[in-house]
Amino acid sequence: MEILQRLSYNLLLASIFILASSAMDPYSEALLSLKSELIDDYHRLNDWLVPSGGNAAPGEVYACSWSGINCNKNNTIVIGLDLSMKNLNGVMSGKQFNIFTELVDLNLSYNSFSGQLPAEIFNLTSLRSLDISRNNFSGHFPVGISGLRNLVVFDAFSNSFSGSLPEEISQLGYLKVLNLAGSYFKGPIPSAYGSFKSLEFLHLAGNFLTGNLPPELGKLKTVTHMEIGYNTYEGSIPWQLGNMTELQYLDIAGANLFGQIPKQLSNLTKLESLFLFRNQLTGLIPWELSKIIPLKSLDLSDNQISGPIPESFAELKDLRLLSLMYNEMNGTVPEGIAEIPSLETLLIWSNFFSGSLPQSLGRNSKIKNKFTGGIPSDLSQASKLQYFNISNNRELGGVIPAQSWSLPLLQNFSVSSCNVSGNIPPFQSCQSLAVVELNMNGLAGTVPKSVSNCRALERVDLANNNLSGHIPEVLASLPTLAVLDLSHNSFNGPIPVTFGDSSSLLLLNVSFNDITGSIPSEKLFRSMGSSAFVGNPQLCGAPLRPCVAILGSKGTGRLIWVLLLCAGVVIFIAASVFSVVYLQRGFRGQWKIVSFLGLPRFTVNDVLRSISSAESRETVQTQSDSACKAVLPTGIIVLVRKIEWGAKRIRLMSELITRMGNARHKNLIRLLGFCYNKHLAYILYDCLPNGNLAEKIRMKRDWAAKCNIIVGIAKGLCFLHHDCYPAIPHGDLKSNNIVFDENMEPHLAEFGFKYLQQLNEGSFPADSNKETDEFNRAIKDELYMDVYNFGELVLEILTNGKLTNAETSIHSKPTEVVMREIYNENEVDPRTSVQEEIKLVLEVALLCTRSRTCDRPSMEEALKLLYGLRPQDSNITPKAGRL
Numbered sequence: 076m077e078i079l080q081r082l083s084y085n086l087l088l089a090s091i092f093i094l095a096s097s098a099m100d101p102y103s104e105a106l107l108s109l110k111s112e113l114i115d116d117y118h119r120l121n122d123w124l125v126p127s128g129g130n131a132a133p134g135e136v137y138a139c140s141w142s143g144i145n146c147n148k149n150n151t152i153v154i155g156l157d158l159s160m161k162n163l164n165g166v167m168s169g170k171q172f173n174i175f176t177e178l179v180d181l182n183l184s185y186n187s188f189s190g191q192l193p194a195e196i197f198n199l200t201s202l203r204s205l206d207i208s209r210n211n212f213s214g215h216f217p218v219g220i221s222g223l224r225n226l227v228v229f230d231a232f233s234n235s236f237s238g239s240l241p242e243e244i245s246q247l248g249y250l251k252v253l254n255l256a257g258s259y260f261k262g263p264i265p266s267a268y269g270s271f272k273s274l275e276f277l278h279l280a281g282n283f284l285t286g287n288l289p290p291e292l293g294k295l296k297t298v299t300h301m302e303i304g305y306n307t308y309e310g311s312i313p314w315q316l317g318n319m320t321e322l323q324y325l326d327i328a329g330a331n332l333f334g335q336i337p338k339q340l341s342n343l344t345k346l347e348s349l350f351l352f353r354n355q356l357t358g359l360i361p362w363e364l365s366k367i368i369p370l371k372s373l374d375l376s377d378n379q380i381s382g383p384i385p386e387s388f389a390e391l392k393d394l395r396l397l398s399l400m401y402n403e404m405n406g407t408v409p410e411g412i413a414e415i416p417s418l419e420t421l422l423i424w425s426n427f428f429s430g431s432l433p434q435s436l437g438r439n440s441k442i443k444n445k446f447t448g449g450i451p452s453d454l455s456q457a458s459k460l461q462y463f464n465i466s467n468n469r470e471l472g473g474v475i476p477a478q479s480w481s482l483p484l485l486q487n488f489s490v491s492s493c494n495v496s497g498n499i500p501p502f503q504s505c506q507s508l509a510v511v512e513l514n515m516n517g518l519a520g521t522v523p524k525s526v527s528n529c530r531a532l533e534r535v536d537l538a539n540n541n542l543s544g545h546i547p548e549v550l551a552s553l554p555t556l557a558v559l560d561l562s563h564n565s566f567n568g569p570i571p572v573t574f575g576d577s578s579s580l581l582l583l584n585v586s587f588n589d590i591t592g593s594i595p596s597e598k599l600f601r602s603m604g605s606s607a608f609v610g611n612p613q614l615c616g617a618p619l620r621p622c623v624a625i626l627g628s629k630g631t632g633r634l635i636w637v638l639l640l641c642a643g644v645v646i647f648i649a650a651s652v653f654s655v656v657y658l659q660r661g662f663r664g665q666w667k668i669v670s671f672l673g674l675p676r677f678t679v680n681d682v683l684r685s686i687s688s689a690e691s692r693e694t695v696q697t698q699s700d701s702a703c704k705a706v707l708p709t710g711i712i713v714l715v716r717k718i719e720w721g722a723k724r725i726r727l728m729s730e731l732i733t734r735m736g737n738a739r740h741k742n743l744i745r746l747l748g749f750c751y752n753k754h755l756a757y758i759l760y761d762c763l764p765n766g767n768l769a770e771k772i773r774m775k776r777d778w779a780a781k782c783n784i785i786v787g788i789a790k791g792l793c794f795l796h797h798d799c800y801p802a803i804p805h806g807d808l809k810s811n812n813i814v815f816d817e818n819m820e821p822h823l824a825e826f827g828f829k830y831l832q833q834l835n836e837g838s839f840p841a842d843s844n845k846e847t848d849e850f851n852r853a854i855k856d857e858l859y860m861d862v863y864n865f866g867e868l869v870l871e872i873l874t875n876g877k878l879t880n881a882e883t884s885i886h887s888k889p890t891e892v893v894m895r896e897i898y899n900e901n902e903v904d905p906r907t908s909v910q911e912e913i914k915l916v917l918e919v920a921l922l923c924t925r926s927r928t929c930d931r932p933s934m935e936e937a938l939k940l941l942y943g944l945r946p947q948d949s950n951i952t953p954k955a956g957r958l
Contacts (some may be wrong), residue, residue, distance in 0.1 A: 099125060102153045103138040105171040112165055116669055117730055119161035145180070152177045159206070160185040160800075162733055169193025177201050184208040184230070185800060187671075187737050192236075197222045208232040208254065209800070215239075216260075221246040232278065233257035233798070240279070245270050254278040256302065261285065264303065269294040280326065281305045288332075293318040304328040304350070311335070312351075317342040326350040328374070329942075333357065336375070341366045348372040352398065353942050356380055365390045374398040376422060377942060384409055384423075391415060398422040408432055425911050449473020450490065455481050464489035466512065467930070469921065471495065475513075480505040480529070491515050491536070491926065499542075505529040514538040514560065514926050522547050532556050538584070538926060539563040546585070548573055555579050562586040562610075570614075575599060586610045593622045669729070670748040671736040682707065682750050682757070704762055713747060714760040716828075720835050722753045727834055732758060735827045738799050742791030744814060744822045763822060765815035768868075772810055772876035778901060778909050780819070781872055785916060786941055787821040788813060792865055793934040795826055796858055803827050804857030808864040810871060830857065859928035862937065866923025869916060873897050893917070915940070 099107075103125060110123050123141050136153060139146035145155030154177055164187035172178075172195040179201055189211040196205070197219035205223065208230045215238035220229075226247050236258040244253065245267040251274060260282040268277075269291025277298055284306035293315025295301075301319070304327045311334030312327065319325075322343050333355040340349070341363035348371060349364075356378040364373070365387035372395060380402040388394070389411025395418060404426040412421070413433035421436075446468040454460075455478035465471065466489050474497035479488065481503050489512040498520035499513070508529045514536045521544035522537070532553050538560045545568035550559060557579050566588040574583055575597035582603060587610030594600050594608060594616035605618045615622035666679045685705040702716045720728055729751065736746040745761040768784070776784075788808075795803045805812075806829025814824050874897060894914065903909050919940050925931050932940070 100136050100138075101174050102136045105174045106138050106141070106144070106153075109167070109171045112168060113163050114165040115161075115163055116733065117162050117726065119163065147177075154178060154201075155180040157182040158186065159183065162186065162730060164188060166190035167193050169195030172196055172199060175199055180204045182206040183210060186210055188212060190214075192217055194219050200224060202226055203249075204228040206230045207234065209234075211235050213237065216241045218243070220244050223247065224249075226250055227273075228252040230254045231258070236260055238262075240265055240268075240284075242267050248272050250274055252276040255282070257281045259283055263287065264289055264292070266291040268292065271295060272297070274298050275321075276300045278302045279306070283307070285309065288313050288316075288327075290315040292316060295319050297321055299345075300324040302326040304330045307331045312337055312340075312356075314339040316340065319343065320345070322346055323369075324348045327354070329353045331355065335359070336361055336364075336380075338363045340364065343367060344369075346370060347393075350374045351378070353377040358382075360385055362387045364388075367391070368393070370394055371417075372396040375402070377401040379403055381405070383407070384412065386411060388412060389414055393417055396420045399426065401425045403427065405429065408436075410435070412436070424915075425908075443467060446471050450476055450479070450495070452476050454479060458483065460485055461507075462487045465493060466491040467925070468493050474498075475500055475518075477501075478503075480508060483507065486510065486531075488512070492921075499523060499537075501525045502528050505531075507531060509555075510534045512536045513540070516540055518542055520544075522550075524549050526550060527552060530554060533579075534558045536560045536926075537564065541565060543567065546571060546590075550574075551577055551580075553579075557581045560584040561588065562607075564588050566590060569593075570595060570600075583607060590614045594619065666750055666752045668748060668750045669733065669736075671733075671746060679750055682759070705759075712762045714762045716758040716760070718756045718758065718831070718835065719754060720751075720756060724835055724837075725751070725753065728756070728831060731827065731831055731834060732756070734799065734803060735831075738795065738803060738826075740791055740794040740798075741820065742787045742822055743794065743826060744824045760824070763814045763816050765817065765819060767811055767815070767824075768813035768821070768872075769810040771815075772871060774875075778903075778912070781901075782912070782916075783819075784813070784821050785869055785872055786938075788823065788865065788868065789934065789938045789941055791821070791823040791826075792861060793938045795823075796861070796934045802854060802858060804830055804854060805861045805864075806830050806857055808861055808868060810868060810876075813868070856928070858934075859931055862923045862931045862934060863928075865934070865937065866920040866931075869920040869923070873913065873916065873920070874900050 106123060107125075110120050113120070120142070123138070125137055135150045136146055138144050138153065139150040143157040143161075144153060145157070146153055153175055156175070156178060157180070159182045166189055172193065176199070178199045181196065181199065181202060181204070184206045185208070187210060191214045192207065192212045194217040197217070200222060202223050203225055205226060205228065209232065211234060212231075213235040216236050220241055221243040224247065227249050229244070229250060230252065232254045234257070236255075238260065239262045240255060240260050242265040244250070245265065250271060253271075253274060253276065256278040257280075261284065263286025264279060264284060266289040269289060274295060275297055277295070277300070280302045285308060287310040288303070288308055290313040293313060296319065298319055299321050300323060302324075308330050310332070312332055314337035316325070317337060317339030320342065323345050325343070325346060325348070328350045329352070331354065332351075335358035336351065336356055338361035341361065344367060346367050347369050349367075350372070352374045353376070356375070357380065359382035360375065360380060362385040364370070365385060368391070370391050371393050374396065376398040377400070380399070381404060383404065383406030384399065386409045388397070389409060392415060394415050397412075397418065398420070400422040402425070405428060407430035408423065408428060410433045412418070413436040446465060447470045449472055450465070454463075454476050460482050461484045463485065464487060469492055471493040473495060475490070475495060477500045479500060483504065484507055485505070486507050487510040488508065489510065491512045492515040494516060495513070496517040496519070499518060499522060501523045502525040505528055509531050510533060512534070515538070518537070518540040519542065522542060524547050526532070526547060527549035530553065533555050534557060535550070536558070539562070542561070542564040543566060546561060546566055548571040550556065551571050551573040556577065558581060560582070562584045563586070566585065567590065569592035570583075570585060570590060572595045574580060575595045577599075580599065583600070584607045586607055590611040591613040594614065596616070601617050603618070608614055608619050666683065668679045668682060685707050702714055705713055705715050707713060729749075732746070732749055736748070739745065744763065747759040747761065749756055749758045751757070792805060792808070795805060803826060805823060805826040807825050808823070812823065812825040813821050815821060877900065894917065897913055897917065898910060901909070901913065903913065919937055922932050923937060
């Protein structure tokens, strides 16, 4: 009996040991519980699982092998949790966080988490870094963050928090980085925010903050970077900010501040950037600011500042940007400004300056000019001239002097966008000439055959002129010619086949001419892409449409056309039958639905039934695929887009659609969700009631309404380019794709769809998570194209749809002629400031439509230039808000 009892006891102990060893460790169990709360449509947490029979060694945490989990050296404690950029969404309960008492780093950024931020996070007292940025956490900020007594970094940028700023955060003695920008916090900045002991970075911009700026901020002796603008404060700039002696970057722009600029800011002797633009500041600019020797950027534009530019500014030898435009300043521009060696941008228009500009302006710095009077006729006497670049002086005019090419040392001759006319003079002794840029002018006639004398030519850009005749065959014989751009002219005849023998040629762009015949068959031409050849109706061959040989006799020709027509009919019928079968098969497949913020929790069947009935009833033609309006069960009207895709592309495309759905901004149309199976996807959008810009472009509008449209488009595009990660190119920006809500606020539609279609066709680098050079280059090209199209769109708005091509309507005419046409079209009263505002907008359009992509501004820079518009100041803040 005793033996039996001992045996039973030993079996019990063995059972307990087996159960204990097979039980999951508490960390892994908590993480699996967290995973069950999250919506992981892209299976980014697929490796968070414990396979049957899989056990960690005694004392070790199984989850240490999972993605995003960081453990200590012994794999016994979880010390880091990184869920950033995994396209996760859902609402966290926070109950799992109690187990992670040793957690040092928690990163939830770049997801779509919503609801309240779990207050349980504040029990993680070992945390040193907490990043919840770029999510949609909402509601009042929870109490308890003072419990994170070891916190060094707290980043909550771009969420939807409301209510007051959390005052207790000022109790965190080790905090170095605090970012609460881009939410909906309201009320004043707590004066307690001046009591941080270690803070180095403070960002509160782009909220709804009000009240006076607390002078206590001046006690922040360790802060090097402070952005608190784009709010609506009261009062003036506290002079105490001059006590922030470590400050290197200060931005209080767009903040409704008034009063004078405190001279005590001159005590910020480490300051490199000072941005106070778009406030209501008055009085003189303190001469004492010249004591800030490291200052590189000073922007005081769009205020009510008076008086002259301080002479002492000549001491700011590192100054690169000086923007004083849109003020009430007077006097002359000091001679010393011309001696600042680093000055790149000087913006002083819309003031009351008088006198002449300094004679040496631009000689000792990198500033642009506004030359007039043509190229000097005695240029050929400058025998030692090697580099001549006066591009983008649109009022220059005149002709190219006859002896221009005879300079013996001349290597670069760049006269782009200068309104130069006449013929290209003969090329004589041009043995050193490597670059000729004459694009965006009004040149006519033919290209002289004497260009064959220029054996060192590497780049010739003659695009956007009125040149005609055949393409000179002698160009193909130049031994080092790499780039030849003849686009947007009136060249005719065939492409010389001898270009195919060139060993140096990389690009031949003949698009938008009257070129005929076939593209030579060499591989070189196919590699250039269709964009180098489009716009020539009678040109064929790869990479354009194939050349179809039509036999000589009329009867044979008719027969071929009949046969082709019959073949087309057969193909159409077959395609129709196939699509019916295909769609039926698609509807039988397994459907899934992904909903974004704003779409009630409908079932897949709810949505599909609505789409099915809508497709048979009402079709709306859009710029790419067909679309229809559907009425969902609760009466919501949505616009539905259909895309066919292959199973292999589902993951990549659905990731992009989700990125598009999470891109929320008041000037973007809302993507509400999408349904999909292995063959089809239906994408659901807000259906806005007031049509698109193309339908209304010819309607007369007051200038304020036009400003609102232009700035709204710029804001939406700027958000896609600079606030989305990775950036989302629009890809098809045109008047058809600007739609209006009930308040006539513009919204960008169709954004990202070109990119989506390219992914579907396999013609775009696929994996954006691997930031390859190819992917980055492709995205950059699309962003530059967006900027160009924005410039075209601005021109269309300025002229009520009469001018739609910047290259022919702006850059080929004298600027004053274009301005006069635009003034007349807008019925401008010369007694108002509208003329200057229109001129500013036109300047932005000119910058955006520059031929070289590298010369165009970013959308962020373009939007900043548009801040100078006054008609509706309250609507031009960078904080446009998400919906």
